[in-house]
Amino acid sequence: MSAAAAVPIRERAAVQQPFDVEGIRKDFPILHTKVHGHPLVYLDNAATSQKPRTVIDAIVRYYEGENANIHRGVHYLSQIATEEFEKARETVRAFVNAAQASEIIFTRGTTEAINLVAQTYGRAHVGAGDEVLITAMEHHSNIVPWQMLCEEKGAKLRVAPINDAGELLLEEYEKLLGPRTKVVAVAHVSNALGTINPLKRMVAMAHKRGIPVVVDGAQAVPHLAVDVQDLDADFYAFSGHKMYGPTGIGVLYGKHALLDAMPPYQGGGDMISSVTFEKTTYNKLPHKFEAGTPDMAGVAGLKAAIEYMNGIGIAKIAAHEHELLEYATEVVGALPGVRLIGTAREKAGVLSFVLDEVHPHDIGTILDQQGIAVRTGHHCAQPVMERFRIPATVRASFAVYNTRGEVDALVRGLRKVREVFA
Amino acid sequence: MPELRDLYQEVILEHSKAPRNYKEPAGTNHKAEGYNPLCGDRFTVYLEMDGDAIRDIGFQGAGCAISKASASMMTQSVKGKTKAEAHRIFEQFHELVTGHSHEHEAELGKLAVFSGVSEFPMRVKCATLAWHTLEAALEGQQEKVSTE
Numbered sequence: 001m002s003a004a005a006a007v008p009i010r011e012r013a014a015v016q017q018p019f020d021v022e023g024i025r026k027d028f029p030i031l032h033t034k035v036h037g038h039p040l041v042y043l044d045n046a047a048t049s050q051k052p053r054t055v056i057d058a059i060v061r062y063y064e065g066e067n068a069n070i071h072r073g074v075h076y077l078s079q080i081a082t083e084e085f086e087k088a089r090e091t092v093r094a095f096v097n098a099a100q101a102s103e104i105i106f107t108r109g110t111t112e113a114i115n116l117v118a119q120t121y122g123r124a125h126v127g128a129g130d131e132v133l134i135t136a137m138e139h140h141s142n143i144v145p146w147q148m149l150c151e152e153k154g155a156k157l158r159v160a161p162i163n164d165a166g167e168l169l170l171e172e173y174e175k176l177l178g179p180r181t182k183v184v185a186v187a188h189v190s191n192a193l194g195t196i197n198p199l200k201r202m203v204a205m206a207h208k209r210g211i212p213v214v215v216d217g218a219q220a221v222p223h224l225a226v227d228v229q230d231l232d233a234d235f236y237a238f239s240g241h242k243m244y245g246p247t248g249i250g251v252l253y254g255k256h257a258l259l260d261a262m263p264p265y266q267g268g269g270d271m272i273s274s275v276t277f278e279k280t281t282y283n284k285l286p287h288k289f290e291a292g293t294p295d296m297a298g299v300a301g302l303k304a305a306i307e308y309m310n311g312i313g314i315a316k317i318a319a320h321e322h323e324l325l326e327y328a329t330e331v332v333g334a335l336p337g338v339r340l341i342g343t344a345r346e347k348a349g350v351l352s353f354v355l356d357e358v359h360p361h362d363i364g365t366i367l368d369q370q371g372i373a374v375r376t377g378h379h380c381a382q383p384v385m386e387r388f389r390i391p392a393t394v395r396a397s398f399a400v401y402n403t404r405g406e407v408d409a410l411v412r413g414l415r416k417v418r419e420v421f422a
Numbered sequence: 423m424p425e426l427r428d429l430y431q432e433v434i435l436e437h438s439k440a441p442r443n444y445k446e447p448a449g450t451n452h453k454a455e456g457y458n459p460l461c462g463d464r465f466t467v468y469l470e471m472d473g474d475a476i477r478d479i480g481f482q483g484a485g486c487a488i489s490k491a492s493a494s495m496m497t498q499s500v501k502g503k504t505k506a507e508a509h510r511i512f513e514q515f516h517e518l519v520t521g522h523s524h525e526h527e528a529e530l531g532k533l534a535v536f537s538g539v540s541e542f543p544m545r546v547k548c549a550t551l552a553w554h555t556l557e558a559a560l561e562g563q564q565e566k567v568s569t570e
């Protein structure tokens with residue numbers, strides 16, 4: 001596996017350099033909030049990350065200085081807005097190392113990006129008796145769009161199993177790649193378990209049989225360097241709001257040849273090159289898939305978020321987060337009654353666990369009283385909960401601005417849970 | 423600032439650890455399943471109805487301390503009551519946990535320990551899940567009730 005896509009974070013962590021987490025924290029205004037009289041300890045980053053000042057400013061700057069509809073006017077502001085929009089596309093292209101900017105399609109987020117592929121590529125290529133292969137660790141947004149497609153077409157959804165550590169059973173996955181498999185859809189990193197999937201090998205296995213792979217990268221892009229060409233992913237979806245960017249904006253990367261051959265998703269303005277009542281000619285990529293006025297402020301914010309991450313360096317972010325995750329795994333795992341859910345060798349960003357006798361919901365409330373924000377519940381991954389025969393977990397998830405002190409606060413919080421339930 | 427002890431009162435913790443009427447009564451003739459998809463809480467409420475009266479009641483399932491204790495104490499408070507009486511208790515309980523009114527606190531008796539829930543709006547659904555399920559069982563609804 002090549003450096004960019006798949007070097008285990010553990011190895012990158014070896015290149016430790018001084019990391020100024022306190023300086024980084026100053027970039028995020030919300031981190032100075034008090035919750036119930038305690039400093040906010042924000043450990044719900046897998047749900048959505050906080051936004052640095054530069055991202056917030058970029059959105060304000062957009063509305064104060066550039067707002068106009070893109071691709072439409074000849075006037076000054078429209079031209080500026082269009083240029084900025086297309087510059088952002090280039091920033092995203094470079095960020096995931098796509099071959100061309102026209103392979104970057106702006107969407108509302110990961111969910112919309114996956115639905116786009118299911119409804120266009122999927123509807124065109126999956127027929128009765130065909131199969132779509134996913135894994136047992138998918139988020140609902142990488143299950144339901146495929147289920148809907150399968151239902152419509154009379155196709156079958158197949159699920160590659162995982163082991164007790166939350167790792168994909170690669171041999172089982174390979175066996176499930178059959179002559180009827182028309183699409184593989186897989187998470188790069190699991191949001192419920194933190195598992196990093198061996199994506200490059202999975203893609204190669206699918207490609208050997210001519211099957212394209214759709215990757216849900218929502219939890220990968222914030223934590224690892226992603227190189228779509230090195231991975232050889234056919235489609236790669238992610239959300240701005242989980243990577244320090246605004247809500248409402250996300251990305252679908254798709255290989256040019258695939259996107260070009262696909263029917264459009266939604267019809268409307270911008271996605272056409274000419275319209276008569278008899279016939280419409282669709283616009284070229286990427287505009288064919290961007291019907292209507294897009295979230296231009298969101299795109300400005302996403303660009304600023306990528307610039308922010310690049311400014312720190314993705315390898316440094318990954319190393320810092322990995323160190324935190326290892327520390328949290330050790331100290332939380334050592335607490336009496338804790339059972340970690342998701343203990344894969346390769347993990348990013350997520351510590352999921354249950355505590356004997358105490359329901360995650362109660363833990364969430366007690367931690368919240370101490371200013372600690374974690375997610376409790378099924379994390380939009382009910383099949384994962386079923387696999388581990390639990391109704392829910394507590395999930396602490398990390399970002400670049402989290403500290404060891406915050407992990408210690410989590411441990412103190414969990415001791416308090418024990419006291420309340422003693 | 424809301425206090426944890428207001429929510430997690432001793433009585434509540436005790437019921438959550440040792441729920442009462444945690445069974446399916448032999449004479450069950452009505453039942454309903456309640457589910458809170460947000461947190462995965464899931465309870466079944468069983469009723470043995472004698473005309474309009476709740477002769478016996480039980481519940482089973484899994485959930486957080488609040489939802490479990492609420493289910494347990496609910497079974498104690500409505501056993502032997504009529505449908506209309508049970509409905510009235512739920513109304514008063516609902517007003518209490520949503521913080522709309524504390525005027526029935528005395529009437530609610532032991533159930534008044536749930537008054538602290540009103541300080542934790544995210545937990546109202548936990549406290550009322552079993553009650554919604556009871557209502558469904560009383561009405562003889564067959565489909566699952568959901569608090570979403």
Ligand SMILES: Cc1ncc(COP(=O)(O)O)c(C=O)c1O
Nearest residue numbers: 109110111139141191216218239
């Ligand atoms: C793995 C994974 N996939 C997909 C999504 C959906 O992302 P969004 O809600 O931004 O569309 C999420 C986040 O909730 C996620 O964690």
